[in-house]
Amino acid sequence: MFFFEKPSAMRQLQRFFKSPDTVCVAAEGHLLAAEEPGRIRPEWKSWRLDALPIVLETIPVGYGANRSGQSHAGKVAAIGRALAGVERVIIATDPGREGSMIAWEVLEHLGWRGRVDRLKLGALDDVSIRRAFAALAREPDSGERDYAAYLEALCRQYEDYHLGLNGTRAISLRLRPPAFRDPWRFGGVQTPTLAILADLEARIRAFVPQDFFKVALTAETGSGAALTLWHAPKERIFEAEIAETIRAAAAGWAGPLRVEQRDVRRAPPKLFSKDTLARRCAKRFGWDPQHTAGLAQDLYDQGYLSYPRTESEHLPESQTGDAGAILGALPETLPDLAGLVPEAGALVFRRGAKGHYVKDPGEHHAIVPLRKMPRPGSLGRDLARLWELVAKAYLAAHLPDGIDARTIVSAEIATPIGEKRFSVTGSVVKAPGWRAVYGAEAEGEAEAVPGKARREDEAVLARLPPVADGAEARATEARVETAVTEPPRRITRGELPVVMGRLIDQVDDPAVKRALENPVNPNEPKGLGTAATRDAILPKLLKSHYVALNAGKDPAITVTEVGLAFMAAVRRVFPAYGDPVGRAVFESELAEIGRAATRAEAERRADAFRQRTRARLEALIAAISAASVVSLDPSLAPARAPAGGREARPPTPAMVAFAVSVADRKGLALPRGLKSNASICRAFLDLHATQRNPGGEKGGDPGSTMGGAERPPSPAMLRYAQSLARTKGLACPPEVETQFAACRAFLDVHAEARGDRPGADQAPERAADPARKTRTARTRGTRAPKGRKPGPAARNATGR
Incomplete structure (x- = not known):
């Protein structure tokens, strides 16, 4: 079978x-x-x-x-x-x-x-x-x-x-501020991922722009050729006095120009892994990584692409013989490329870690097209664009390097603080090579590292005037130009899976980099999650209101105040779960289970892992139980969307009057939006107008307030109470709208008196938390056949 x-x-x-x-x-x-x-x-x-x-x-x-x-x-x-x-x-x-x-x-x-x-x-x-x-x-x-x-x-x-179920419940019950109603979700992968974003957010917020200086020198040769050279060292000049000293020396300079000419080879980019394909599609088309993954899976199912859930950017050396047949068939679908496909004997095969073919690319090789070609017009628009992107990358990988003729003109100028180099570069395409596949598209440009500041590019001119090596020149002008340092770049939606898989690019400490290296497969360093799961993490962070997306084709990710507070609480209570590098190392140990040579060895490792998980869980709950509530402005609590997706409804006059009286009595300022948003008003009342239950957390649920504070009535209870009030001409007390017990007491008195409250004892309990089922962690496992202990599963967890 x-x-x-x-x-x-x-x-x-x-x-x-x-x-x-x-x-x-x-x-x-x-x-x-x-x-x-x-x-x-x-x-x-x-x-x-x-x-x-x-x-x-x-x-x-x-x-x-x-x-x-x-x-x-x-x-x-x-x-x-x-x-x-x-x-x-x-x-x-x-x-x-x-x-x-x-x-x-x-x-x-x-x-x-x-x-x-x-x-x-x-x-x-x-x-x-x-x-x-x-x-x-x-x-x-x-x-x-x-x-x-x-x-x-x-x-x-x-x-x-277990982490999602226990961590989410414990943090929501013990650490979550009373004004917040949604669970504070916790997970073994999503929490360290949030830590990466929170650390970057902190660096961006703490960043103070600084002016730095570059010195420009306009020189003229004896033949009348003029050009501008720049002194912009990697170690930036932050003191205006130093820049002025260099400028003054350059203004009186005369001497020879040095001209260096050389050919620069540019190799084609690597092939696509699941994460790098998602990044490229986000940048090019604005696609969400999950959309890209779905399209790639569809093309795989139809037999047009290789397996897409891969972390590798390489092919096995054994597949070099496939290239001729695959590339020879490409023009059937992309006739514009017919003139670029070389004969089989002219294909280029780059081997080694910096090339495209390696001895062992890992469990799955890079995403490539197959011999089976889609007929022109047979695929939908997005499927066709994705397939073409992969096909062009595969063709480019087998074409010659691009060659640029590069000329560097420089001058060494003596200054009171030492000799300084001024230079300018001119570059022209000598042989397009693989770049002919893309035409004017800058497909081969190196991708910026997510989360890092933009690099300072050298001064480049498309065309330089003819200058001979050693030609005498003199300064005609020297000036200081001011630039400003830029903060680190935010990580975008399309970049996040790449960041999770390549933590090694986010750290500078050599010892930490070594810890993230993967001796089993050096091309795939240790990371967070797996290729199959990384693009599902951002939606969970968004759902929890820990992060938000900015505008743009590939929107940048901003960590919210809630996300920063949650992350600070996790690191205060149990720092190990806020350490992305430690988590990556932990996951590499977990992968050892899958590399076991026998079933018995795998079961032994799995049992040890489950015991370790339970021990970590006990420590986590103990630490959270001893922690204190997070202090956070209640106005930051995200508003719950009303049923049907309508805009947030305003509070009732009774709620506003109650909130104003509480504020006056306690000398508090009303948070912004209280009088127009019922959620903000209710959060304010939950925080300041309810009493904590000395019994602690008993009876708490994800909709209850922190530490056992009175939970609100369900929408069904509230509608029923308001209906009774209208029918009987009663004033609905404000606490009925904010306190479960008050609402139930109101229903007990007035609905019982009418004698028309069938099932009333059960209705409020049933309606108290209509989202409970969706909040409860989903799991997956195996039912044990007799005589053998199964490996417990945990499918669709809340936490990961």
Whole structure:
């Protein structure tokens, strides 16, 4: 039986199968979903600090549902029937931990005990499929090693689940200010990622612009040629007196000019990984990384691209023989490139870490086009643009270097503070090489490092006047020009996955850089998360209001005051979770589970990891329990969007009057927006007009205020109370709109008196937190077949 991830991939391979003894089944992503904590134990349904930590050895699972809401129970049952009489299962899901987990979790749920092998389909064209089968024949232990990858995925999600569930609840109950109603979400990957952004935000806010100085010298040769040279050293000049000293010396200069001429070779850029492709598409098209990932997956499923969820920018040396056939077919789809595709014998193959081909590119190689070419006009607009981007990069990688003829004219000028160099560079294209693929597009320009200040470019002229080496010249003018230092650049939406994967570019300390190196694969340093999950982190940070997006095609990310306060609290209470480098090193240790050579070794490592996770969890909850509430202006609390997506509604007159009376009594200033935004008004009243429960956190939930303060009534309760007040001609007390207990007391008195309150005892409890189910961490796991301890899973965790 072949087990595929989706029907489209199954159809690609079914044409190869002729034997009636071959059975094919296809999942639809993950078919199993973890049970919510409240279903495991009722006391875990409400958010209470004294119930933490919640720790599970094995997380029970049920059947998931497709996008239409239909249960996967029937699909799992059909797979179970297909397994009857099967001697061997071949997992043919997408290569990678996630694909392994999709199949293994179902097989373990159904109690499969037979032989399992792993078919790794790096691409779905005919040649790649045949190679995958050849590799399968050479690897009799492929199933054993794939089980190790599955256990690594389970352990990652086991940690995600427990950190998200416990950390989010504990921080929301203990640290979150009373005015804030949304959970303060916490996760093993998203929190260190926020730390990177928060540190950058702090540097930007602390940045003080400084003037620095450059000195320009206009010189004229004996033949009448004039040109301007610059003194702009890497060590910038910040003292005006020094700049003036250099200018004065340059103004009286006369002497020879030195002319250097040389050819500069420019190699083509690297091939695309998932993250660098997302960055390029964000910069070029303004696409969200998740949109890019979806398009790339679609092209993979159709057999036009290699596997897209890869961290590598290299190809294996064994694939050099494919280039001729692939490039020879490109003009079928991109006829404009026909004149640029060289003969097979003229292709350039750059080997080594700085080239495109290496001995071992890692688990998955770079994203490249395949022999199967899309027919012109057969793809949608965005799919076609993405495929063309990858195809052009592949063509450029096999073309000669570009060559620029570069001329540098310089003068050495004696000054009272030493000899200073003035220079100007002229550059012309001598041979376009691979750049002919892109025309006027600056495709090969080096990408700026995210989070760093813009580099100071050298003075460059497109064309220099003819000047001979040693020609005598004299100064006709010298001047000082003032420039201003720039703050570090913000990281953009498209750049964040690259930053997470290449933390090594964000640090300057040599010792830290060494810690981030990856001896297993030097081309892929240690980072945060995996290629498959990094583009899902930013939406979680946005949902939590920790960050915001600026305007622009590829918007920059700004950390909000809430995000800064949350990050400061995490580092104060449990610093290890605010350390991106430490997390990257920790994840590299986690990857050792997936590299285990045998199932027994993988299980031993997985058990050790789960024990370590539980110990860290105990320490985290203990630290949070002893911490104090974060002090934060209640007006910074994000407003909850009303149902239907309408603009925030204004508070009622009773709420405003109550808030004004509280402010007058306590000598407080009303926060901005209180009289126009009900959420701000309610947050102010929650903070200043409610009493804390001495019992602490008992009965708390994500909608309750910090530390057991009175929670607000649900929208359903409030509407019912207001309806009763209108019907009976009563004034609705202001505390009814802000306090659950007051609202319920009002309903108890007036609804009972009417005798028309069926189920009233249950209704408020049911409606008290309508978002509770969506806030509860989702998990994934395996149901233990008899006689073997499964690896607990934790799918769709709140935290990661």
